[in-house]
Structure formats: structure tokens, C-alpha cells
Amino acid sequence: MPVSELTSPSLPDAIAPVLELSGITKRFNGVHALNGVRLSIRPGEVLALIGENGAGKSTLVKTLTGIHRPDAGTILLGGQSVAFGSPQEAMAAGITAVHQETIMFDELTVAENIYIGRHPTRGLAGRVDWTRIEREAESLFARLEVDLPVRARVRDLSVAQRHFVEIARALSQDARVVIMDEPTAALSQREIRELYRIIDSLRASGTAVIFISHKFDEIFEVADRYTVLRDGQFVAEGSLCDISEPELVALMVGRAVHQAYPKAQVAIGAPLLEVQGLCHPTEFTDVSFTLHKGEILGFYGLVGAGRSEVMQALFGLSANVTGTVRLAGESARGSGCESGCESGCFSAPGQAIASGLAYVPEDRQHHGAHLTLPIGHNITLPILSTFGFFTRRRAETRIARHFAEQLELKAHHLGQHVEELSGGNQQKVVLGKWLATDPKVIILDEPTKGIDIGSKAAVHRFISELVARGLSVILVSSELPEVLGLADRIVVMRQGRVVREFTRQAATPETVVAAASGLAFEPRAEVPA
Incomplete structure (x- = not known):
């Protein structure tokens, strides 16, 4: 090889x-x-x-x-x-870079962000030429064949639109090399195809x-x-x-990497988490499902289906949620919604954690880890109250090392700050942090987002090991092979509602995607030989 x-082959060697x-x-x-x-x-x-x-x-x-x-x-x-x-x-x-996490000024307009720090001026007084800025910004988007209002505030843009602004900024500086770092991580399939088209345009222009x-x-x-x-x-x-x-x-x-989805054969036990009629005024309606002991329950849906919003509500992160939640036979007791209706949900994360529920969020950098703290502090943060004053340092090191080894964490030492780690290793720290609480149920929301294939295999193996120990897992993933490969059952959501539920044996890529898209799927008839 x-x-x-x-x-x-597309470029002459000369x-x-x-x-x-x-x-x-x-x-x-x-x-x-x-x-x-x-x-x-x-x-x-x-x-x-x-x-x-x-x-x-x-x-x-x-x-x-x-x-x-x-x-x-x-x-x-x-x-x-x-x-x-x-x-x-x-x-x-x-040389310019378009990062997965775009860094722009949210309160400024699209045009202002493109020319920030190098505004063209006019006249002897050197006043900013706003007309020229907007005209040139419009010309850049016309070149990219992207319809984006240059006076829109960046705070109102989607992730994909922010990427397009970054690319336009690169073009405005006659970029010779554009670095795209995980640019599709949070994009829909339509937005990804649009990005591919823009990459082809950059290639054609010699960039x-x-x-x-x-x-x-x-x-x-x-x-x-x-x-x-x-x-x-x-x-x-x-x-x-x-x-x-x-x-x-x-x-x-x-x-x-021979086995991407190592699924352990685990006997499914009795119901452990029961959710009935979970509702939110704007995000989802009448969501019901059951999770059994030792089971991996997959949640699949297209962007905007409401999967993450349901998980945040389960963990007590959302207000005005109604419905009933029972974990290990005990009913959750919430504070109810603003209208006075009674809620049987967790009204705060502390209640959920104390009951044995853990939640690994999709956005590890903003919601999952304290980036400026060391690895050891992050992993033991939820259980600090269980340490004695004189034994805290030793216990923290022991627990942090245990989960770092199990998750194959790549770091120089446990005192290294999380912000210095790669994205995949940051995710492993977040996983270790919540596993240290010894939960009964762990919700994994896009656990392998932005993680390379080797680290994915390590996380998949660890998920399989967790259920083998009797833990139950809710796996929310946009990667269909991951859901099909790991889940015992798959719940499909669309527009804030549960539309189908599949057993592992009945789920196929075609039927699951069809349900998520609202399409009817008829299996192709066998053609006689």
C-alpha cells in the first residue's frame, strides 16, 4: 500500500x-x-x-x-x-481556520463580523464605510451562492450559517489556505451538502x-x-x-478496529425507569417509555425532534414539565409548573442525582466539564461531599485514576486541565465524572460526537461493560449505525413526539429513518429467481 x-490525481504534479x-x-x-x-x-x-x-x-x-x-x-x-x-x-x-465552535461577536451583524478589526474607511476623518462593508459582504455570499442577510445579528444564526460567515471572512482576506476543523459536527444533512458545495467552490477558485x-x-x-x-x-x-x-x-x-459496536449479551431485567405522559409547552408532547435494568434504550430522530429536550427535562433541567417519572419504583416529586399543575418529574438535577440518574450532555465544553479545572477535580466534583477532609486528596486520586484507566483517557497526568485535552478525551472526563456517582441509569446524549473512531470504539466497549454490570443506559445519538449496533430497543421521535418503537431485531436503517422522517416504508418484495 x-x-x-x-x-x-485531480492536479498536475508540476x-x-x-x-x-x-x-x-x-x-x-x-x-x-x-x-x-x-x-x-x-x-x-x-x-x-x-x-x-x-x-x-x-x-x-x-x-x-x-x-x-x-x-x-x-x-x-x-x-x-x-x-x-x-x-x-x-x-x-x-491562512485562516473555520472551527467546530465558531467564535464571533453575537451582538454584531454578519457584515460587521466579517470585517471586524479591518473596517474600510472613507474621507479624511477615516469614518467607517458601512455601505461598502455591506456591499462587499453581499458580494462574498453571492460568490458562495449563499442567501444570508448581511444585516442579521450573528446571535440569530444557525450553526451552519455561522460557518458560512467564517468562510466569507476567509474569502474577504484572500485566504490561500482554509482549515476546516470538524465543520459538520452540528449540521443537518442538508447543511452538510451545502458545505460540500462551498468546498467545491473553494477548490475551483484555487483555494x-x-x-x-x-x-x-x-x-x-x-x-x-x-x-x-x-x-x-x-x-x-x-x-x-x-x-x-x-x-x-x-x-x-x-x-x-474489528468490532465497532461490541454488544454484550445481557439478560434484560425488570422495569427500572418508567416515564408517562411527559410534556413541555413548546418542546415535546406525551412522551412515554420504559427502560429496563441492564438495557440500552436508543433514542433516534432528526435535528429538532426533541430528543435532547426530553433528556434535559428528565434530569430536572427544564421548567414547566408535566408527567410522571418513576425510578427504581419511587415516584419523582417535582414542584409543578407555573400554572399550578402537579408534576411527577424531577424539578432539579440534585433530585435526579440523589435518585440514581446521571446525564452526560451533548455540549461537553459548556455543560459537561469545567475546562479550567484539573481532570481529577472534574471527575470527583459531583461526589466531593462524600470525602473526608483528611482523605479527600487520596480518594480523589484513586477514583479519578480508576475511571481514567477504564475509559483509556489520554493525558499527561490527572492534574492536567481539561481544556488542554482533545475533544474526545474531554468527553471521557465527563463520562467518568457521572459514572463516579454510581448511578442506576445514565443518559448519554451524543456520547461520541466529535470523537475519532478509536476513541469511539473505547466508549462503545465501556457502554457495553456498564450494562453488563447491571446499569441501564439511554443512548441518544444522531449516528444511526451506533444506535442500531448498541441499543436493545429504539425509540424514534419526530417533531416532539414518540412515533415508533423498534426491537433490536426489527430495526433496520430504512425503517428507522422512514419513521424519523414521517415517511411510509414498504420492504422491497423479493424477486423470484
């Missing part, structure tokens, strides 16, 4: 790279985050940067965009050696795109070539038309 010095990296090395506290990394990309090419969480992708991106200075190595841009001292210098040179994604279908859809990193080191590069997905996975994780 050729893995080096391969070029994209075209010189617009960006070349060689020997890039970066250390933090004596530990190599990058060690001798090389990379090259030509104009009009899409390069997939591939690696597990913790492989060094984020550090490399920060090095390219001027956030970090490399300790060794060279960066050539257009054949000239460059050294960026700030993100502003990198952007001025033509080089570095595309970072954990989803192999996306990589093979949009990219021409690949570069693989592992443990901060360059592993391989080549043309995607010359490699298969299993071969790419083996390069990425250093081993073959």
Missing part, C-alpha cells in the same frame, strides 16, 4: 505546494505534542488531516494559525519561509482546504489526499483513491 509521496511543513516540533512541559511532522498541500486541493483525539491535529492547526510557535521545523507558504507571531499575522498571510473530520464518509466525499498523524508524529500521506477505509483506520489508530 503506497503511503508517501503520492499526489492527487503544481507547486502552496503550503509545506517539515520537521514541525512542539513541546509542552517537556512532552512532545508534535514531533517532526510534515505536510504539504497544493492550490485547489482538499487535504484530509486524520488522527485520533490527541494525535496532534489541534496543536498543528494552532501552529499554522499563529497561536503557537513551533520549537523546530519550517513552514513554507508560497515557497517562502514564514513564522507567525499571532493569528492576525497568519490571517494576513492567507487549498485542510479538512479535519472523524467521519470517514465525509473524508472520502470531499478530500483528494490524506495526511495521518498518530501520537504527535507523521505516519503516512497519500491519495484517497489508493486506500480503503480499514487501511486508513489501521494507520490512524495503529491497529485494526
Whole structure:
């Protein structure tokens, strides 16, 4: 299998790279985050940067965009050696990044965000030329074939629209290299197709795109070539038309991932969580289901179906929720809604936790972890009250190490701040944090979102181990293979309602998607031989 010095079949070999990296090395506290990394990309090419969480992708991106200075190595841009001292210098040179979590000024307009810090002026007084700003912003979106009002406030935009603003900002600076870091993580399928179209437009205009994604279908859809990193080191590069997905996975994780969804055979026990008639005034209506001991209950639905909203309500995070919830035979006692109707739901997370319910949220950075605290503090935070004053440090270390080992957490030490970890390892910290409460039921809301395939396999194995120990799991996932591979039963939601429930044996990709979409599905008749 050729893995080096391969070029994209869509570009002539004679075209010189617009960006070349060689020997890039970066250390933090004596530990190599990058060690001798090389990379090259030509104009009009899409390069997939591939690696597990913790492989060094984020550090490399920060090095390219001027956030970090490399300790060794060279960066050539257009054949000239460059050294960026700030993100502003990198952007001025033509390198910009579109991140999964967009950073913009919510109260400013679309046009203002595109030209923030470099407003065109007019007249001797140097007044900002607002007319020109809006006209040029409209021209950028016309070039992208995106219909987006330039006077709209960024706070009112969808995630996809925010990405389009970031791309327009890159084009406004004549970007030569655009880095897209997990750009589709929170997009619908329609929005993803629109992003693909824009990437094709950038390719056609001669812009080089570095595309970072954990989803192999996306990589093979949009990219021409690949570069693989592992443990901060360059592993391989080549043309995607010359490699298969299993071969790419083996390069990425250093081993073959044979079983993506290891499902343990567990005897399903008695009902443990019973939900009846759960309602919210605006988010969902009449949601009822039962979860048994030792069961994985999958929740599937398209964007906006109401799955996450139901889970937040179960955990006591939502007001004005009605219905009844029974956990381990005990009824929840809530405070009721503002209209005075009685509620049989948890009215606060503390009640849910005390009853044996844990919730791992979808947004790990804002709702799941304290990024500026160490790993050990995060994992033991919900159970601090159980420690004695003199034994706290020892107990915290023991518990944190236990879950870090079980979840295969990649970190330098337990005192490392969570913000310094990769996204997948941040998610593992959040998982460990809630498992430390010893729950009866754990809700996992998109537990593998933004996680590479190797880390996904580790999380899947751990979920299977949890139910083997008698824990019950509610798995909310937008990845249909994950739900089909792990769940014993699947609840399908659409527009805030439960529309179907499937057993593991009866669920197929076609029937589940049809139910989530509101479509009728008829199995294809067998054609006689």
C-alpha cells in the first residue's frame, strides 16, 4: 500500500505546494505534542488531516494559525519561509481556520463580523464605510451562492450559517489556505451538502482546504489526499483513491478496529425507569417509555425532534414539565409548573442525582466539564461531599485514576486541565465524572460526537461493560449505525413526539429513518429467481 509521496490525481504534479511543513516540533512541559511532522498541500486541493483525539491535529492547526510557535521545523507558504507571531499575522498571510465552535461577536451583524478589526474607511476623518462593508459582504455570499442577510445579528444564526460567515471572512482576506476543523459536527444533512458545495467552490477558485473530520464518509466525499498523524508524529500521506477505509483506520489508530459496536449479551431485567405522559409547552408532547435494568434504550430522530429536550427535562433541567417519572419504583416529586399543575418529574438535577440518574450532555465544553479545572477535580466534583477532609486528596486520586484507566483517557497526568485535552478525551472526563456517582441509569446524549473512531470504539466497549454490570443506559445519538449496533430497543421521535418503537431485531436503517422522517416504508418484495 503506497503511503508517501503520492499526489492527487485531480492536479498536475508540476503544481507547486502552496503550503509545506517539515520537521514541525512542539513541546509542552517537556512532552512532545508534535514531533517532526510534515505536510504539504497544493492550490485547489482538499487535504484530509486524520488522527485520533490527541494525535496532534489541534496543536498543528494552532501552529499554522499563529497561536503557537513551533520549537523546530519550517513552514513554507508560497515557497517562502514564514513564522507567525499571532493569528492576525497568519490571517494576513492567507491562512485562516473555520472551527467546530465558531467564535464571533453575537451582538454584531454578519457584515460587521466579517470585517471586524479591518473596517474600510472613507474621507479624511477615516469614518467607517458601512455601505461598502455591506456591499462587499453581499458580494462574498453571492460568490458562495449563499442567501444570508448581511444585516442579521450573528446571535440569530444557525450553526451552519455561522460557518458560512467564517468562510466569507476567509474569502474577504484572500485566504490561500482554509482549515476546516470538524465543520459538520452540528449540521443537518442538508447543511452538510451545502458545505460540500462551498468546498467545491473553494477548490475551483484555487483555494487549498485542510479538512479535519472523524467521519470517514465525509473524508472520502470531499478530500483528494490524506495526511495521518498518530501520537504527535507523521505516519503516512497519500491519495484517497489508493486506500480503503480499514487501511486508513489501521494507520490512524495503529491497529485494526474489528468490532465497532461490541454488544454484550445481557439478560434484560425488570422495569427500572418508567416515564408517562411527559410534556413541555413548546418542546415535546406525551412522551412515554420504559427502560429496563441492564438495557440500552436508543433514542433516534432528526435535528429538532426533541430528543435532547426530553433528556434535559428528565434530569430536572427544564421548567414547566408535566408527567410522571418513576425510578427504581419511587415516584419523582417535582414542584409543578407555573400554572399550578402537579408534576411527577424531577424539578432539579440534585433530585435526579440523589435518585440514581446521571446525564452526560451533548455540549461537553459548556455543560459537561469545567475546562479550567484539573481532570481529577472534574471527575470527583459531583461526589466531593462524600470525602473526608483528611482523605479527600487520596480518594480523589484513586477514583479519578480508576475511571481514567477504564475509559483509556489520554493525558499527561490527572492534574492536567481539561481544556488542554482533545475533544474526545474531554468527553471521557465527563463520562467518568457521572459514572463516579454510581448511578442506576445514565443518559448519554451524543456520547461520541466529535470523537475519532478509536476513541469511539473505547466508549462503545465501556457502554457495553456498564450494562453488563447491571446499569441501564439511554443512548441518544444522531449516528444511526451506533444506535442500531448498541441499543436493545429504539425509540424514534419526530417533531416532539414518540412515533415508533423498534426491537433490536426489527430495526433496520430504512425503517428507522422512514419513521424519523414521517415517511411510509414498504420492504422491497423479493424477486423470484
